[in-house]
Amino acid sequence: MFAIEVKNLVKHYGSIEAVKGISFDVKEGEIFGLIGPNGAGKTTVLRVVSTLLKINSGSVKIMNYDMEKEADKIRKIISYLPEDAGAYKNLTGRAYLQFIANFFDPTQNKQMVQQGIEIAELGERIDDRVDTYSKGMMRRLLVGRALMTNPKLAVLDEPTSGLDVINSQEIRKLIKETAKKGTTILLSSHNMLEVEYLCERIALIAGGKIVEEGRPKTLMDKYDADNVEEVFMRVVHQ
């Protein structure tokens, strides 16, 4: 069974066709990366997979649940981390995690919050109000929130966006560990090194279409490139 099955996905914003018939599969426990220039359609794909946007045509299945018919079931097993996401500023970090955990299994509630606190690694600051957090602290809290529910699928849009090297590395490690535990990860990133380090397979999107797909190493060999960045430049300029 695939964790994600996307077939001929088309998404319009009025007259603008943002995604033009994309198809890809992601295996369970795999880390799959979407890379591409700004406006290529990465976030739209992630938002569709996260049940936020309706599709115009094609089909999307998450753990065999049909996106259009079973969105409520999908929301129970996924977790979405939007780019530049925020938290409720008048809550403390702990209260925010508790608020999110309350939507899930009540018997797992305490455990989820504890896990979120451990992932966020904010120490005593977890009991401070969110509006006092730095950008890095906020992102760690949100990563903690996204992963504490042990989702079957985590959709991460630019997970290390705006973070310094140390914070970025810690989050990357965390993503790898989460995938090892069985969570499927679908992420997008502008950071090619990050993608190369994290993802088992990647898809390159340009102009709303997947222009290349495969393992980073295979693609580097195919395009005689030293890294994914070079692969990306060559594919985009073809």
Added chain:
Amino acid sequence: MSALGNIIKKEIRELLTPATFLPVVIIAIIFGSLGSSIQGVQEGAKEKPIVGLINEDNSTLSAVAADVINKSAKVVFNSTSESDKQLGLDAVKKEKGIALIVIPNNFTEEILNNRSGPLEVYWIMQGAGLMDSISSSVVEYLITNINTNISTELIQRDISINATVVLSPTQRVETTYFKDREFKGLSPNTLNGMLSSQSLIVPIIMMLIIMMAGSIVITSMALEKENKTLETLLTLPVKRTSIVTGKIIAAAIIGLVLAVIYMIGMGYYFQGLQISQGGVDLADYGLALKSQDFLLMGVSLFVTLIAALSLCMLLGTFAKNYKSIQTLTFPIAMFALIPMFITMFTDFDNLPLGLKGLVFAIPFSHTMMAPKALLFGDYLFVISGIAYVAIFAIVMIIIVVWIFKTDRLLVGSTRMKKLKGQFLKIKKF
């Protein structure tokens, strides 16, 4: 272009939006319409008041009074027998007149015996708004003229009577008829004042609560979008209906708490006002809210609050950020202010048909008009109002939930963007 000119051009372009101008234009139109209405009432007040006259006292001083009435008013009924009182009242009512004035047969005799002459005034009260009392004030002025003319007559004829009676030769014995009820000993102004003190509290509180609780909901939606928490919320295992109703109920609870705080304060204020108006108790005239009236009032208030908050949720879905709150709160403020002012200034029954339709269509009007309607036992009006507002609230919630289920909440209206794009192209061309 100079740096200053460049900045001015950029600022004007940013400020020159419909959101900046629309509120001001609407306020200007509303004030313009209010001005025209006030002018209309004032012009009406300049015309001779319509009255009926029964003069049973065939003597000199009653002739002075009758003469003032005949000259200053349009007399639609004239008689010399008090047994025609009902006929007179019917005639005045038919002509939408203000009062039937009865000069009893002992009028002159009482004055000449050092007692103020009784002048019976039967008021026909058309409405219980501030504007409605203007017409009765015209007749009160007419009665003041009667006093002055009789005083002059007494002084000129050098009749030896008490100076107090000379200065104040008449004594009004008043009865007011309003909504098929008789209020003995009350003038329309007193009755109006009492009704206002009973019924004004609800429109003011309702207006304040709607504006405050409404802005809470709109702010909540704007902050969800600005802080990018909405996207997370929408991917959680929670039904859209729960998100919408959760936000509405939370704001309604805050709104009701605010309402109670306001009611306590305003209650004391109006209690003080009542004492200062002579301490007339409307309960003595059978005008008091019963327990079932309070229950209906509570239901009406709750339903209206839910309707207002549902409308605010709908407006909140258009919020892009914190800045847009002010613009989106404006229609709510207008919807709350229009019925509040209208119910304060005039009676719903006296409104022109078009304005009646507008007031009825605004869901907040019904709670504002409910206290007066309940005082006069008009349950049909109150219950139909509650039903209308409940339907309005349900429709609003359905629309909001539908919006929450579409992409519109996150990506906005693509049709509007397209139209805007086309408009800009035409403008450039």
